[in-house]
Amino acid sequence: MSDIDFNQPLSPWQIVQLARTSGRPLIGDYIQGMCSDFVELHGDRAFGDDRGLIGGFATIGGERVMLIGHQKGKNVEDNIKANFGMANPEGYRKAMRLMKLAEKYHLPVVALVDTPGAYPGLEAEARGQAEAIAKNLTVMATLRTPYVIVVTGEGGSGGALGIAVGDVVLMLQYAVYSVISPEGCASILWRDGKKAPEAAAAMKITADSLLQLGIIDEILAEPPGAAHCDPHTMVQTVKDAVLKHVQALKSLTLDDLTAKRYAKLRRMGSATLA
Amino acid sequence: MAWFEKLVTPPARIATEAVWAVCPACKAYVPREEWNSAWRVCPRCNFHDRLTCRERIELVTDAGSFQELNAHVSFADPLKFEDVSGPYAAKAKATVSKTGLGEAVVTGGAKVDGIPVVLGVMDFRFLGGSLGSGTGDRILLAAEEALRLRQPYIIFSASGGARMHEGIISLMQMARTCAAIARLQEAGIPYLSVLTDPTTGGVSASYAMVGDLNLSEPKALIGFAGRRVIEQTIKQKLPADFQTAEYVLEHGFIDHIVERKAMKRFLASALRYAGQ
Numbered sequence: 001m002s003d004i005d006f007n008q009p010l011s012p013w014q015i016v017q018l019a020r021t022s023g024r025p026l027i028g029d030y031i032q033g034m035c036s037d038f039v040e041l042h043g044d045r046a047f048g049d050d051r052g053l054i055g056g057f058a059t060i061g062g063e064r065v066m067l068i069g070h071q072k073g074k075n076v077e078d079n080i081k082a083n084f085g086m087a088n089p090e091g092y093r094k095a096m097r098l099m100k101l102a103e104k105y106h107l108p109v110v111a112l113v114d115t116p117g118a119y120p121g122l123e124a125e126a127r128g129q130a131e132a133i134a135k136n137l138t139v140m141a142t143l144r145t146p147y148v149i150v151v152t153g154e155g156g157s158g159g160a161l162g163i164a165v166g167d168v169v170l171m172l173q174y175a176v177y178s179v180i181s182p183e184g185c186a187s188i189l190w191r192d193g194k195k196a197p198e199a200a201a202a203m204k205i206t207a208d209s210l211l212q213l214g215i216i217d218e219i220l221a222e223p224p225g226a227a228h229c230d231p232h233t234m235v236q237t238v239k240d241a242v243l244k245h246v247q248a249l250k251s252l253t254l255d256d257l258t259a260k261r262y263a264k265l266r267r268m269g270s271a272t273l274a
Numbered sequence: 275m276a277w278f279e280k281l282v283t284p285p286a287r288i289a290t291e292a293v294w295a296v297c298p299a300c301k302a303y304v305p306r307e308e309w310n311s312a313w314r315v316c317p318r319c320n321f322h323d324r325l326t327c328r329e330r331i332e333l334v335t336d337a338g339s340f341q342e343l344n345a346h347v348s349f350a351d352p353l354k355f356e357d358v359s360g361p362y363a364a365k366a367k368a369t370v371s372k373t374g375l376g377e378a379v380v381t382g383g384a385k386v387d388g389i390p391v392v393l394g395v396m397d398f399r400f401l402g403g404s405l406g407s408g409t410g411d412r413i414l415l416a417a418e419e420a421l422r423l424r425q426p427y428i429i430f431s432a433s434g435g436a437r438m439h440e441g442i443i444s445l446m447q448m449a450r451t452c453a454a455i456a457r458l459q460e461a462g463i464p465y466l467s468v469l470t471d472p473t474t475g476g477v478s479a480s481y482a483m484v485g486d487l488n489l490s491e492p493k494a495l496i497g498f499a500g501r502r503v504i505e506q507t508i509k510q511k512l513p514a515d516f517q518t519a520e521y522v523l524e525h526g527f528i529d530h531i532v533e534r535k536a537m538k539r540f541l542a543s544a545l546r547y548a549g550q
Contacts, residue, residue, distance in 0.1 A: 118479075120499030120507050125517060128527050130478035130498040137452035138484050142460060157436075157445060158479045158498075165449045179436045179445040179476075184503075189357040189438060203441040204353050213352060215442050265453040266414065269446035271350035271407035 006225060010174075013197035015206050016182060018174040019153050023228035025235055027054065027069040027112050030152070033235035034060050034242070038067065041101075043094060047127060050091030052083040052119070053163070055098045060110070061243045066102035068095050068163055069112030072153075085154075086119035089132035092162045096136050099143055108146035108246045111163045116181065118159030133162040140165035141265060144258060146249035148242055151175045151207075151216070167261050168245045169215065171207045172234070173222040177215070178205040214268055297321055313534050322491045322534055324471055327380045327397035330430055334538045335393065339385035343392075344415050348376040349408040355439040362439035366401065373399050377408040378433065381416035386428075387542035389549070392420035394429040398472070403433035405476050406440045410447030413481060417454035426464035426545055427455075431482040435475020448480035455481050464548035466541065469496050469519070469528070487529045487544055490519035491537075496528070 004014055018024075031038045040056040042049040055068035070087065073079035102109045118129055140147060140163075147166030155164070155177030171177065180188075182200035187193040204210070207219045220237050223230035249257060267273055295309035296302070299321035309316075313333055314323035325333065331340050348370065355362040370376060378400040384393045394416050396403045413429065420427035436444040458465050467485025469478065472495035479498055482488075490496060497517035505512060515521045522528045532540045 118498070120503045122504060122508055122510075122512060122516070125497055125499065125504065126525050128483075128525065130496075131483040131527050133479040133498075134448075134452065134481070134483040137449055137480055138456040138459065141449065141453035141456045158448065158476060161445055161448060162479075165453070177442060179441055180438055185438050189359070191358070195358070199357075202353065202355055202357060203438070205442065210442060213443065215446060262453055262457070265446075265450050269352070269407055269410070269443040269450065271352075271411050272347050273411060 011197065012176075012200040012204075012206050013182070015174050016176050016196075016200050018226045018228075019176045021226070021228050022074075023231070024153055025227055025231040026074065026114065026153075027071050028074075029231055030069075030112055030235055030238060031058065031067070033232065034239035035067065036060075041098060044090040044097060046093060047090040050087050050094055051081050052085050052115070053087035053091030053095055055095060057107070058110070060239060060246075063243060063246050064107055065246060066098050066107045066109045067112070068098055068109065070115040070159075070163075072114060083119060085115040086117060087115065087159060087162070088119050088121070088124045089127040089129050092118075092129075092132035092136050095163050096132075096139050099136070099139055103143050103145045106145060108148065108250065109143070109166070110242055110246065111147070111149045111166065113149060113151045113155050113160045113164050113177075114153035115156045115159045116154055117156035118162065133158050136162045137165055141261065142258060144254045146246060146252075146257060147261075148245045148249065150220070150238055150242065151177050152238070156181065165265070167249050167257065167264070168217050170218050170220055170238075170241055170245070171210060171216045172220050172227060172238075173207055174226050175207060176200075176205045177210055178203050298323060315534050320492060322471065322493065324398050324432065326399060327375070327395040330395045331380070331384070331393070333534070334541060335384040335386055336388065340382050340393070341384070342380060342382040343419060344381060344412050345376060347408050347411045347415070349406055351440075352407065352443045353439070353441050355441070357439070365439075369399075369401055373397065375400050377412055378403045378406065379409050379412050381412045383419070383423075383425075386538060386545060389426070389542060389545045390423070391426045391428055391545070392416050392423065394427070396430060396432040396477075398432040398434075401437060403431075403477070404435065404437035405433060405444055405447045405480075406437040407443050407447060409437075410450050413451045414454040417451070417458055420463055421458055421461055424461070424463060426466065426548060427458055428466045428468070428541065429481060429485075430468045430470055431473040431477050432470045433473055433475070433477035433482075435477055445476065448476050451481040452484065455484055464545065466544060468532075468537075469494060471495050474498065474500070474517075483527065486548065488527060489540070490522070490528050490531050491534055492519060492531055494519040496522045
């Protein structure tokens with residue numbers, strides 16, 4: 001990323017490159033850097049344990065929470081194990097199990113989003129990728145515990161949204177969040193995958209655009225040169241923001257919390273109800 | 275020679291679209307009148323052709339019972355989106371005047387065999403039934419109406435998925451519609467989902483897959499990712515029946531595949547179980 005001049009406004013396509021760059025903090029870095037304790041919980045109780053979407057009990061600055069998030073690897077070997085952060089249905093079903101456990105134990109949920117998308121495979125279809133994501137959307141909408149989301153890298157479509165419906169959505173300055181990858185959009189609407197930079201601009205996938213559109217609530221500033229240049233500072237920024245929001249949401253009654261969440265979803269991205 | 279085999283060859287060159295329908299699947303020529311009275315189901319191969327939302331409403335509701343809701347809610351262009359073929363707003367406006375529809379779903383109150391329901395019916399002709407903010411609003415508002423009236427909610431889906439021209443706003447419709455459906459579930463109000471050809475992408479991964487009952491029609495295409503994307507990802511050919519209603523039923527995600535002519539009766543029967 002040495003060719004990016006941070007003194008100039010970055011193009012959406014440059015931001016896509018930053019969101020995907022190696023060395024950017026991944027879920028393992030956040031667990032290590034912001035949790036004094038983490039107990040991973042495995043499996044969906046039906047099929048298996050997805051390595052592309054993980055979760056467990058975590059303690060962040062003294063707050064006990066349920067942490068879930070997509071997992072990418074630091075190297076090819078780890079990335080293959082984690083399926084490059086592309087979860088299968090059992091990943092979404094494990095996440096749902098942990099959401100419901102969090103509700104039962106009165107633990108706030110913290111979800112870290114970083115995925116190119118849900119895995120588009122034969123087995124994923126056979127095991128109900130669509131149903132797994134859809135079910136999570138209904139569970140998160142009514143979950144009776146605070147739910148804080150941080151989009152840390154790539155927010156890839158339904159695969160991201162499958163853990164990302166909640167009370168507060170935070171987004172790193174150079175993360176992206178979109179309905180389809182710029183390459184996918186370009187190959188459909190421009191009939192040429194090489195037009196990805198144009199598609200990235202047209203789709204408004206960067207944090208400042210999403211804040212204007214009311215899809216996210218807060219942008220978390222990245223250190224000079226972006227998150228990969230100073231992962232430690234980035235993790236601290238995320239930790240402080242997560243703590244602030246978890247503590248604020250915990251002060252609401254659960255009835256107020258879920259009513260506010262529905263009101264927010266009702267308005268968000270509406271054509272007429274703004 | 276079975277009677278229907280005679281239908282394969284049109285009697286003369288004068289055959290026109292007004293007189294003959296050609297089955298898109300088996301290419302049989304079927305007298306237009308017969309095609310229409312069978313709700314566009316091929317008498318030869320049982321192919322269920324796509325219906326418009328108005329035809330679907332006529333098929334499943336009691337005559338004259340449908341009262342449209344929120345017809346004023348139309349498409350929005352939150353991103354001022356423009357691609358290589360021009361602005362989205364122009365495309366959407368042209369679709370509105372061509373189809374007479376304001377959005378990819380029509381919603382309203384209706385009766386099914388005397389049972390009052392709230393109904394949403396998608397129409398693939400409107401930008402491929404794609405899920406935009408106007409679509410999401412109509413589906414959400416109809417769910418709220420079902421909650422207010424404590425009446426069952428039925429949605430017929432027909433959609434290629436998200437509307438890319440509305441970007442992230444389109445993605446958020448999955449969350450909004452599911453939030454409204456989740457409130458029906460909490461209130462114990464029946465919600466029946468019928469996944470018609472095609473129901474894919476962001477619609478299959480949201481309200482269409484979370485019915486108390488998920489129903490479909492023979493051979494309907496149902497899936498999450500597109501066939502081409504999957505083939506490119508896993509580098510292998512997919513089975514012929516992949517992502518058909520029959521395949522999805524076999525894998526446990528559809529309760530019942532219902533022939534079109536039996537759909538109204540099936541819904542009424544299910545609603546009587548649900549209304550106990």
